Amino acid sequence: MALIYTVTFNPSLDYIIRVDDFRIGEVNRTSYEKILPGGKGINVSIVLKNLGHESTALGFAAGFTGREIERRLAEYGVKPDFISLEEGFSRINVKMKSKEESEINGQGPKITEAAIAALFEKLDAMTGDDILVISGSIPNTLPSDMYERILARYQEKKIPVVVDATRDLLTKVLKFHPFLIKPNNHELGEIFGVELRTREEVIPYAKKLQEMGARNVLISMAGEGAVFISEKGDELRSEAPKGKVVNSVGAGDSMVAGFLAGYLEASGDYRTAFRMGLSAGSSSAFSEELATRKEVEELLKTF
Structure with missing residues (x-):
């Protein structure tokens, strides 16, 4: 049975608040607040658990915030296995919803x-x-080449590696043939210096990433749905399931988790993995919390 490991280099406590009419330079009061463990790999681990799949969340943690991240992860049923750092504290990211969404992300400890x-x-x-x-x-x-170090180190073991990163972090690891990469359409456009809005526009550039070394390429496109190019030559595209977007944070990570869950449950069938990934990403976007199994299965029936 496959063990899944996620790595979050700079996990956080996400302090999510709503300020109905935020005014700069004045005292503002929240009308809603919530604290969640944050970080892309952490989100993947939580959604995998919600879908019935165990994973080990790796990364670095420090101070009282690091301990709280681990405690909250355990509450979700996820096994944290962080390296404990002696100095500093894990970061707190403030995500404020008002007329516009604003974020203030902390630095994190020295590694x-x-x-x-x-x-x-x-x-x-x-x-x-x-x-x-x-x-x-x-x-x-x-080190800026941390991704490359990891993929190079385990290349001979032929471990399937999923990479969800931007620009150079992503393109520099393609030579190691990662199992799956998942940029969104904006990140894909940044790599090639173009603007990509439709699924049809995305396909040739997704194929370019495959030519550069990626085995499978999954492109998330928010309300436009997603595109998937498989190593077997499959070219899948789908519009997004219908629903009201409540919170886009973690939707891309949920898509990764859903894809892996579908892939494992369907014995490597990419079509099932793609549909489950899209459903999980959309379920998280339509909810204040990350996707649950029930929500994903309900959405799967609609498209």
Whole structure:
């Protein structure tokens, strides 16, 4: 049975607030507030658990916020296995909803070479039957080639690696033939210096990423749906399920989790994986919380 590992280099506590009429330079009061464990890999682990699949959440944590992230993850039923850092504290990200959405993201703690070595020690336990998900930005205390280091180290083990990152972080690992990459249409456009709005416009550029080395390419497009180009030559596209977007945070991560859940449950059938990924991404977008199994299955019936 495949073990799934997710890596979040700079996890956070996300402080989500609503201020009905935010005014700069004045005292503002919240009308809604919530604290959630944050980070792209963490979101993948939570949705995988909601869909019935275990995973181990790896990463770095420090201070009282690091301990709280681990506690909250455990409440979701996710097993955290973070490397504990001696200095600093894990970041707090403020996400404010008002007439416009604004975010203030913290820096996060300094990650030492010893901590990086400890992460590799944990990853070294993986076998070719396991799946690794690495996603999100790299804090400035980590080497800029961290993604490349990881994929190069485990290339001989032939571990399926899922990469959800932007620009150079993504393009520089394509030579290691990741199992799946999931940029959105805007990130895909940034790589090639074009604007991509429709599913038809996305397809040739998704194929270019495949030509550059990716085995499977999944492009999320928010309300426009998604496109998937498989290593078997499948070219799948779908509009998004209908619903009201409540919270877009974590929708792309939910798509990754849904894709993996569908892939494992359907013994590697990409069509099932694609549909489940799209349903999971949309379910999270239509809810204040991340997608649940029930929500995903209900959406699957609608398209």
